[in-house]
Amino acid sequence: MQMTSTAGSATDPRVLITRKVLRELSAETLKYPNIETACGLVGMVLANGTIVIAGVIPPSTRDIVRRQATVKFGGEGLSAAVLWMEANFANIHKNDSVANFSFIWKKHSHHGLGYNHFSQTDVNSIVEAVEKYKMEFAIGILALIPENRSTVHTRGQMKGTVSVESDVTVRFRFYYFDRNMLQAGIREPKLVTPQVVDEKVVPVMPPLAWQWVDEDGFNRQLRQLEEYGARATPIYRDVNGDPIQEIQFVITKPNWKGTLLVTTNWDYPKTPPLIQVISDVDPTRPGKELHEVKLDADGKPIWTSESDFIDVVFELEKLEEL
Ligand SMILES: [Zn+2]
Numbered sequence: 001m002q003m004t005s006t007a008g009s010a011t012d013p014r015v016l017i018t019r020k021v022l023r024e025l026s027a028e029t030l031k032y033p034n035i036e037t038a039c040g041l042v043g044m045v046l047a048n049g050t051i052v053i054a055g056v057i058p059p060s061t062r063d064i065v066r067r068q069a070t071v072k073f074g075g076e077g078l079s080a081a082v083l084w085m086e087a088n089f090a091n092i093h094k095n096d097s098v099a100n101f102s103f104i105w106k107k108h109s110h111h112g113l114g115y116n117h118f119s120q121t122d123v124n125s126i127v128e129a130v131e132k133y134k135m136e137f138a139i140g141i142l143a144l145i146p147e148n149r150s151t152v153h154t155r156g157q158m159k160g161t162v163s164v165e166s167d168v169t170v171r172f173r174f175y176y177f178d179r180n181m182l183q184a185g186i187r188e189p190k191l192v193t194p195q196v197v198d199e200k201v202v203p204v205m206p207p208l209a210w211q212w213v214d215e216d217g218f219n220r221q222l223r224q225l226e227e228y229g230a231r232a233t234p235i236y237r238d239v240n241g242d243p244i245q246e247i248q249f250v251i252t253k254p255n256w257k258g259t260l261l262v263t264t265n266w267d268y269p270k271t272p273p274l275i276q277v278i279s280d281v282d283p284t285r286p287g288k289e290l291h292e293v294k295l296d297a298d299g300k301p302i303w304t305s306e307s308d309f310i311d312v313v314f315e316l317e318k319l320e321e322l
Contacts, residue, residue, distance in 0.1 A: 013176060015139065015194040017053040018202060024056045026170045029109050029143040036071035038064060038108035040078045041141065042085050044099035044203060053104050053139065053194065055205045057081045060215055071108050081212045084236060084245070088206035091243040099203045105129055107141035107172075116144055118175055118189065126177045126189050137178035140189065144171045206244055209266040221249075224310040229253055232309070239263050239274065249309065256322040261290075262309055269305050275312055277321045293321060 021041075028039050040057030060077025082103050089101040105126070110119065118126070122140060129138040146169055153163040175189035199205075211218045211234070225232045230253040239246045244266050251260040258279035265271035278290050296302045296315040303312055316322045 012192045014050040015192050016197045017194040018197055018199040020199045021053055021056055025107055029170050033145055035066045036110050037066050038071045038073035038106055041104035041107055043102055043104045045102050046099045052202050054202055088244050092206055105138035105140055109143040123188055127187050130177055130179055130182050140175040142173040146171055207266050210268045221309045224308055258322050272303055275302055
């Protein structure tokens with residue numbers, strides 16, 4: 001993939017964007033070539049004021065309505081993901097403080113509208129980000145697919161084969177608006193040209209936890225527990241000492257004698273979860289015991305990569321842990 005850009009004028013803010021982010025934005029846009037789509041943008045502001053667009057927050061299904069010519073995007077899923085990134089960015093950089101985490105704003109596409117500029121709705125929305133939601137600055141990226149050239153090859157191919165070579169260009173336009181512009185009475189963003197950089201040259205971003213990468217899987221775990229009459233509350237905390245927080249599920253059910261703790265790493269299910277039970281040691285004395293459970297009633301691992309949380313619950317009930 002080739003990425004090209006031209007230098008901005010001296011009065012523009014200095015904006016960097018990583019190749020990794022451009023690749024992700026391109027993939028997200030091409031997933032929905034005929035309808036509008038959107039996602040969140042995060043990054044940082046360096047000590048010299050340079051803005052770095054360094055991370056993408058995929059849209060939560062609760063937060064997005066994709067249509068032919070409109071997209072509505074924003075809500076609790078995006079807010080939660082941004083808060084999680086912010087907390088973990090601070091953890092990773094607590095000893096170097098090279099940059100401040102920043103919610104950059106949003107990327108969206110509007111192929112359906114048939115023109116290559118922010119619509120008036122887009123303009124109102126980015127002004128609102130600064131005026132109403134008190135962001136210092138906001139950068140809105142507009143994604144466009146100008147044309148899709150495909151070449152069909154039928155000669156010189158392997159027997160029984162036809163090749164289609166696709167050359168799809170995704171164009172991104174960067175709209176910038178900030179507090180100074182608002183205070184000067186300007187109510188329209190300006191276009192800025194970012195410098196494309198390798199992710200290795202900017203301060204590292206935390207990985208996005210599995211909750212936001214595999215939203216369906218996350219919702220399935222909670223739904224299955226709910227249907228069984230159990231209640232799971234996810235909390236974000238550092239359990240294992242590495243700089244990235246874990247998502248810990250505190251799972252309770254009426255009539256259980258214990259509380260189940262399932263602690264997942266950001267990359268769950270790649271790293272197996274920690275399964276712990278808090279139980280009353282002696283009901284006559286106030287004292288709780290926290291212990292890890294590794295094996296099921298048959299002496300096999302209680303969790304495998306095939307397991308959902310509900311399977312762990314069934315095994316723990318068999319073991320009379322709960
Ligand atoms: Zn638009």
